[in-house]
Amino acid sequence: MRTYHTAQLRELDAKHYMHPFTDHKGMRENGARIITGAENIYIYDSDGNKYLDAMSGLWCVNIGYGRTELAEVAKLQMEQLPYYNSFFQTAQLPAVELAEALAEIAPTQMNRTFFGCSGSDGNDTVVRLVRYFWEIQGQENRNIIISRNNAYHGSTMAGASLGGMKAMHAQGGLPIANIEHIDQPYFYAEGGDLSLEEFGLQRAQALEQRILEVRPDRVAAFIAEPIQGAGGVIIPPDNYWPEINRICKKYDVLLCADEVICGFGRTGEWFGSDTFNIEADVMTLAKGLSSGYQTIGAVMVADKITAVLDSKGGEFAHGYTYSGHPVACAVALRNIQILRDEQIIERARDNTMDYFQSRVSALGEHPLVGEARGTGFLGGLELVADKDTKQKFDEDGGAGTVCRKMCLNNGLVMRSVGDIMVICPPLIITREQIDEFYHLAWASLDQSLASLKIAE
Numbered sequence: 067m068r069t070y071h072t073a074q075l076r077e078l079d080a081k082h083y084m085h086p087f088t089d090h091k092g093m094r095e096n097g098a099r100i101i102t103g104a105e106n107i108y109i110y111d112s113d114g115n116k117y118l119d120a121m122s123g124l125w126c127v128n129i130g131y132g133r134t135e136l137a138e139v140a141k142l143q144m145e146q147l148p149y150y151n152s153f154f155q156t157a158q159l160p161a162v163e164l165a166e167a168l169a170e171i172a173p174t175q176m177n178r179t180f181f182g183c184s185g186s187d188g189n190d191t192v193v194r195l196v197r198y199f200w201e202i203q204g205q206e207n208r209n210i211i212i213s214r215n216n217a218y219h220g221s222t223m224a225g226a227s228l229g230g231m232k233a234m235h236a237q238g239g240l241p242i243a244n245i246e247h248i249d250q251p252y253f254y255a256e257g258g259d260l261s262l263e264e265f266g267l268q269r270a271q272a273l274e275q276r277i278l279e280v281r282p283d284r285v286a287a288f289i290a291e292p293i294q295g296a297g298g299v300i301i302p303p304d305n306y307w308p309e310i311n312r313i314c315k316k317y318d319v320l321l322c323a324d325e326v327i328c329g330f331g332r333t334g335e336w337f338g339s340d341t342f343n344i345e346a347d348v349m350t351l352a353k354g355l356s357s358g359y360q361t362i363g364a365v366m367v368a369d370k371i372t373a374v375l376d377s378k379g380g381e382f383a384h385g386y387t388y389s390g391h392p393v394a395c396a397v398a399l400r401n402i403q404i405l406r407d408e409q410i411i412e413r414a415r416d417n418t419m420d421y422f423q424s425r426v427s428a429l430g431e432h433p434l435v436g437e438a439r440g441t442g443f444l445g446g447l448e449l450v451a452d453k454d455t456k457q458k459f460d461e462d463g464g465a466g467t468v469c470r471k472m473c474l475n476n477g478l479v480m481r482s483v484g485d486i487m488v489i490c491p492p493l494i495i496t497r498e499q500i501d502e503f504y505h506l507a508w509a510s511l512d513q514s515l516a517s518l519k520i521a522e
């Protein structure tokens with residue numbers, strides 16, 4: 067085994083490597099954690115520390131680490147055909163096979179797929195595609211896309227514009243034109259005196275109001291995550307999605323489900339759209355599509371849209387050099403086959419997801435946790451100073467940062483979004499490992515509480 071000199075690696079990293087979503091000053095002071103290996107649901111760093119990865123990398127390693135079949139398939143594909151493009155009426159086998167496999171597992175109206183390299187560029191494709199769809203039908207002004215505050219749709223210009231992250235909009239002059247944002251269905255923080263039902267309806271009907279304000283013939287599409295992930299695992303009330311379906315249908319607004327996190331089993335079905343009965347016209351896929359083993363994203367498109375593209379003709383002037391990359395597609399296909407053949411989603415739904423949710427709820431008993439919520443293998447813990455008033459420790463997400471550090475010290479990866487701890491384990495996590503997660507999380511919460519009380 068290779069030995070790593072952490073200090074040296076940190077120095078080189080600080081000198082040469084510009085990290086994403088990073089405070090560069092803080093990073094220089096502390097140095098990076100260097101991850102060197104992974105197996106099952108555990109990752110290892112250059113000092114030999116082991117961590118239970120309750121974040122599936124970054125919401126993506128759904129089948130877990132160490133599946134050598136995916137390495138095999140990548141090797142074989144590289145030997146056979148490492149690269150060819152899909153421009154100019156060309157295709158290669160893995161992309162065709164993957165597109166077919168996706169049509170099989172997706173909701174019935176979805177039968178065609180456009181490939182890219184990530185969730186972000188997928189959402190760029192969504193913006194261009196839905197606007198193009200209306201343009202070729204003579205509705206050039208139908209170009210407004212409605213999204214939600216605190217949504218996450220990626221980090222490209224269009225992705226960050228669709229997203230509703232204030233900190234991202236504040237940098238670089240975003241959002242781009244003709245993107246609108248409405249309020250999110252975040253009951254714990256914004257529910258006020260409303261019942262869950264009243265709130266769900268109100269937040270869905272905010273879409274109808276906005277459509278009427280900007281005029282229905284200007285609205286091309288509405289985009290949303292079935293469950294907001296990076297926004298803090300925000301689960302809409304049960305009546306939210308049915309009402310959104312109704313509104314989109316009524317005003318002929320295309321419904322785009324960003325399935326980048328919810329797709330590929332995260333909520334106990336293949337897609338979040340299955341779990342919530344979302345009648346989507348477009349779905350963005352990435353992350354779990356390859357379980358993170360290759361960089362690949364995709365946009366699935368309903369028959370209603372492809373029928374228009376097929377009948378109108380003309381070129382949709384959009385694509386990437388690596389659209390339908392054969393190695394990425396071959397790996398994603400194998401990933402889907404593994405999920406299907408080993409019935410990983412069904413087994414998680416039947417055997418472990420409820421148990422996971424019961425353990426997440428139990429973490430809600432901790433004095434530091436104001437609310438514990440979740441669906442499938444997604445969980446969120448709201449850290450508060452006072453459970454009754456929902457008072458936070460500070461407004462800067464300081465408690466989340468403290469808790470994340472405590473988790474790491476204890477060998478657990480749990481991410482913080484402000485003061486929300488988010489949890490997203492690989493679908494293969496066992497009951498015993500869920501118990502292990504629970505005990506590490508509880509101990510980390512205890513230590514966080516002690517540290518925060520001293521700081522107060």
Ligand SMILES: *Cc1c(COP(=O)(O)O)cnc(C)c1O
Nearest residue numbers: 184185186218219220324326327
């Ligand atoms: C991660 C994410 C994206 C962006 O995907 P990248 O592969 O990071 O570009 C888009 N939408 C959602 C819902 C995501 O969670």
